[in-house]
Amino acid sequence: MASIKDVASAAGVSVATVSRVLNGHPSVSADARTRVLAAVERLDYRPNAVARSLRTDRTRTLGLVISDVLNPYFTELARSVEEEARALGYSVVIGNADERPDLQDHHVQTLLDRRIDGLLVSPTDGGSPLMLEAARAGTPMVFVDRWIPGVDVPVVRSDGRAAVRDLVAHLHGLGHRRLAIIAGPAATTTGRERVQAFREALAAYGLDLPDAYIGQGDFQAESGRRVTEGFLDLPEPPEVVFAADNLMALGALDALRARGLRVPEDVGLAAFDDIRWFVHTDPPITAVAQPTADLGRAAVRALVDRIGGRPGESVTLPARLVVRRSCGEPAPERFPHRSPAQSPVRRSTS
Amino acid sequence: MASIKDVASAAGVSVATVSRVLNGHPSVSADARTRVLAAVERLDYRPNAVARSLRTDRTRTLGLVISDVLNPYFTELARSVEEEARALGYSVVIGNADERPDLQDHHVQTLLDRRIDGLLVSPTDGGSPLMLEAARAGTPMVFVDRWIPGVDVPVVRSDGRAAVRDLVAHLHGLGHRRLAIIAGPAATTTGRERVQAFREALAAYGLDLPDAYIGQGDFQAESGRRVTEGFLDLPEPPEVVFAADNLMALGALDALRARGLRVPEDVGLAAFDDIRWFVHTDPPITAVAQPTADLGRAAVRALVDRIGGRPGESVTLPARLVVRRSCGEPAPERFPHRSPAQSPVRRSTS
DNA sequence: CTGAAAGCGCTTACAG
DNA sequence: CTGAAAGCGCTTACAG
Numbered sequence: 001m002a003s004i005k006d007v008a009s010a011a012g013v014s015v016a017t018v019s020r021v022l023n024g025h026p027s028v029s030a031d032a033r034t035r036v037l038a039a040v041e042r043l044d045y046r047p048n049a050v051a052r053s054l055r056t057d058r059t060r061t062l063g064l065v066i067s068d069v070l071n072p073y074f075t076e077l078a079r080s081v082e083e084e085a086r087a088l089g090y091s092v093v094i095g096n097a098d099e100r101p102d103l104q105d106h107h108v109q110t111l112l113d114r115r116i117d118g119l120l121v122s123p124t125d126g127g128s129p130l131m132l133e134a135a136r137a138g139t140p141m142v143f144v145d146r147w148i149p150g151v152d153v154p155v156v157r158s159d160g161r162a163a164v165r166d167l168v169a170h171l172h173g174l175g176h177r178r179l180a181i182i183a184g185p186a187a188t189t190t191g192r193e194r195v196q197a198f199r200e201a202l203a204a205y206g207l208d209l210p211d212a213y214i215g216q217g218d219f220q221a222e223s224g225r226r227v228t229e230g231f232l233d234l235p236e237p238p239e240v241v242f243a244a245d246n247l248m249a250l251g252a253l254d255a256l257r258a259r260g261l262r263v264p265e266d267v268g269l270a271a272f273d274d275i276r277w278f279v280h281t282d283p284p285i286t287a288v289a290q291p292t293a294d295l296g297r298a299a300v301r302a303l304v305d306r307i308g309g310r311p312g313e314s315v316t317l318p319a320r321l322v323v324r325r326s327c328g329e330p331a332p333e334r335f336p337h338r339s340p341a342q343s344p345v346r347r348s349t350s
Numbered sequence: 351m352a353s354i355k356d357v358a359s360a361a362g363v364s365v366a367t368v369s370r371v372l373n374g375h376p377s378v379s380a381d382a383r384t385r386v387l388a389a390v391e392r393l394d395y396r397p398n399a400v401a402r403s404l405r406t407d408r409t410r411t412l413g414l415v416i417s418d419v420l421n422p423y424f425t426e427l428a429r430s431v432e433e434e435a436r437a438l439g440y441s442v443v444i445g446n447a448d449e450r451p452d453l454q455d456h457h458v459q460t461l462l463d464r465r466i467d468g469l470l471v472s473p474t475d476g477g478s479p480l481m482l483e484a485a486r487a488g489t490p491m492v493f494v495d496r497w498i499p500g501v502d503v504p505v506v507r508s509d510g511r512a513a514v515r516d517l518v519a520h521l522h523g524l525g526h527r528r529l530a531i532i533a534g535p536a537a538t539t540t541g542r543e544r545v546q547a548f549r550e551a552l553a554a555y556g557l558d559l560p561d562a563y564i565g566q567g568d569f570q571a572e573s574g575r576r577v578t579e580g581f582l583d584l585p586e587p588p589e590v591v592f593a594a595d596n597l598m599a600l601g602a603l604d605a606l607r608a609r610g611l612r613v614p615e616d617v618g619l620a621a622f623d624d625i626r627w628f629v630h631t632d633p634p635i636t637a638v639a640q641p642t643a644d645l646g647r648a649a650v651r652a653l654v655d656r657i658g659g660r661p662g663e664s665v666t667l668p669a670r671l672v673v674r675r676s677c678g679e680p681a682p683e684r685f686p687h688r689s690p691a692q693s694p695v696r697r698s699t700s
Numbered sequence: 701c702t703g704a705a706a707g708c709g710c711t712t713a714c715a716g
Numbered sequence: 717c718t719g720a721a722a723g724c725g726c727t728t729a730c731a732g
Contacts, residue, residue, distance in 0.1 A: 001487075003708090003709060003710085004709060004710060005709080013718080013719085014718070014719045014720075015709085015710080015711090015719090016711080016712080016718070016719055016720080016721095017717085017718065017719075019710070019711055019712080020711090020712095020717095020718090023711080025712095027717055027718085028717070028718085029717055029718085032717080032718080044483075046459075046462065046463055047463065047709085047710075048404075048463070048465060048708090048709050048710070049463040049464045049465065049710095050400055050403045050404045050409065050464065050465050050708090050709080050710090051404050051708070051709030051710040051711090051724090052709080052710055052711075053400045053710090053724095054398075054400045054401050054404050054708090054709080054710075054723095054724050054725065054726085055709080055710045055711050055712085055723080055724050056710085056711065056712095056724085057724075059400065069425055069428065069429055070422075070425060070426065070429060072420075072422070075419055075420060075425055076420065078419065079419055079420060079446060082446060086456075091443075091460055091464075093441075093443040093444075094443075094444055096429060096432060106436075109396075110441055112396065113396055113397065113398070113399040114399045114400065114441075115398060115399065115400050133394075137351075221626070250626060250627065250630070253629075253630045254629070254630075257629070257630070276571070276600060277600065277627040277631065279603075279604070279607070280600070280603045280604075280607070280631045280632060281627065281630045281631055281632065282630060282631065282632035282633070282634075283632070284632075353724090353725060353726085354725060354726060355725080363702080363703085364702070364703045364704075365703090365725085365726080365727090366702070366703055366704080366705095366727080366728080367701085367702065367703075369726070369727055369728085370701095370702090370727090370728095373727080375728095377701055377702085378701070378702085379701055379702085382701080382702080397725085397726075398724090398725050398726070399726095400724090400725080400726090401708090401724070401725030401726040401727090402725080402726055402727075403708095403726090404707095404708050404709065404710085404724090404725080404726075405707080405708050405725080405726045405727050405728085406708085406726085406727065406728095407708075
């Protein structure tokens with residue numbers, strides 16, 4: 001692979017001049033510039049980013065450590081992060097913690113070793129010594145979605161309290177009184193906050209959230225299944241189960257289906273985090289939707305600000321309730337625009 | 351941040367000795383080793399991976415360029431790739447091409463500039479000059495899922511022909527004769543192969559695949575919606591639509607729902623690629639499942655072989671048909687294990 | 701077993 | 717405008 005030396009000798013200039021034209025430095029003669037560019041072209045030269053990073057102490061790379069790539073919420077977050085970062089001239093390397101603090105630390109360490117310019121993290125836990133130390137040492141950092149209290153780092157997240165209040169109002173209006181929640185890990189802010197928002201909303205209706213109606217999940221599907229089974233085994237099972245993320249809702253659905261129960265006739269279900277498939281599940285699932293892509297973009301902007309020495313703005317965006325059919329909502333008219341007779345396709349008997 | 355020099359002076363040895371203990375080089379005295387390790391500990395020293403890479407010409411990083419992170423199939427692939435790579439001592443950095451050749455090239459270029467040790471790619475197209483040149487230049491490379499014919503690179507993929515044959519047999523057995531496909535881009539191998547497999551399977555039953563029943567999609571949801579609408583507008587719409595990936599199946603579902611049609615009563619639907627939500631859609635979707643995680647692992651092993659100068663094995667794993675309810679399959683008994691009277695939860699009227 | 705030195709491929713003051 | 721030189725933080729023959 002051609003190096004800057006090869007280009008220099010091919011163009012008959014010094015490596016300094018090559019470097020200057022490559023970096024758009026103004027003081028280069030037009031003649032030198034053309035010769036260098038021609039040599040670059042001819043040799044198919046590409047600057048070695050590793051060498052450049054060593055010299056400039058900047059990698060133009062952002063690290064993103066998320067709790068679980070398989071969670072569509074985080075996938076979408078990652079996508080918007082990469083998009084915004086690219087627009088600002090950065091690459092992003094993703095570390096998937098799989099909700100495991102040890103894996104999270106592994107990725108943070110690897111990223112730090114590779115000298116990424118800044119770190120975006122959605123912590124799986126309350127903060128390992130490594131992460132705390134990185135923040136203290138001044139690594140440009142911002143938390144997305146989840147955060148660690150007491151650490152002086154901008155936080156970009158969504159506030160689901162109003163949406164959860166709307167959800168509870170909605171459920172109450174439907175006549176439901178026994179409402180349970182599948183919680184996320186207490187070590188995460190979102191794990192705690194969603195329970196608390198739920199509890200406060202219930203209180204506003206004079207409803208209690210007994211311990212038996214708080215199932216401890218870990219944001220993964222299997223825990224949703226397990227917790228739901230526990231609820232169903234209760235002498236007085238809940239009328240509606242609220243899963244604190246979409247994967248636990250999936251697990252809940254698995255459990256319900258395994259027992260041959262119907263949603264919402266036997267048990268209602270709602271989820272935090274909305275995903276495209278919720279429109280087509282049986283039944284369509286009522287959910288709290290976060291402005292995921294906006295969060296990703298805002299997080300990158302905050303991080304790039306920090307990298308540039310600016311303060312970096314914390315952002316909180318509201319989530320909103322999306323009402324569908326999984327909580328016993330009245331059925332919509334099936335054919336709002338045309339009568340069945342006009343149905344465009346008839347099934348032929350072939 | 352402490353450098354190797356700091357450690358050396360703190361330990362009273364040369365940087366060479368520090369480097370040796372850090373790299374497990376045998377000829378270091380026990381005494382020097384302990385002093386170095388103590389200094390490393392005390393200074394919280396971590397070797398700069400950028401400098402190390404420049405010197406050793408290895409980054410211990412693999413690039414993975416996938417066509418679409420939002421596609422759960424690729425998300426799962428990416429996860430298994432990262433897992434296997436980590437087990438072998440590599441990091442992976444993911445580039446999401448979003449099914450766009452230009453973005454794909456952007457990522458390949460960035461990855462190459464960063465001197466990744468090897469490249470895993472699922473090409474969005476027939477091969478850009480950049481990718482072809484990289485392969486020719488000897489960059490360790492392997493194709494996963496999709497590949498570029500005529501390029502001498504190992505291919506790790508799954509063969510869906512038998513499963514598609516099973517699918518067609520299944521549909522035929524159910525009495526369906528007018529079968530249509532939402533195809534992927536003709537520039538991709540999977541885009542072409544799935545159509546061809548479908549056509550061959552139909553031929554085995556004396557069935558034709560007319561052009562009107564081949565809709566050109568791009569593996570993204572929106573195209574599935576558009577193509578499905580086209581099918582429905584046909585004088586003789588198909589009885590079953592087979593979507594060549596799960597996102598186009600999602601789009602098809604959107605289109606069907608928007609017209610108020612029922613699946614499978616009005617139109618049947620099947621998909622290539624199985625995802626967890628298909629169990630819970632309305633109706634559960636009959637799909638062709640790939641051994642996704644196995645593919646990811648095999649691809650990493652092949653790539654690491656290439657990096658190590660070994661040949662790197664091409665692998666083809668069979669896909670399999672998962673029959674559910676979206677094609678007019680007879681309904682299963684609802685409560686196979688218990689009678690409705692024993693149903694564990696009754697809905698209280700509160 | 702150990703250290704001085706070269707060198708990986710760049711960028712950037714410095715001098716001219 | 718241009719080049720020689722230093723230096724980023726490592727690793728690794730080479731000599732002892």
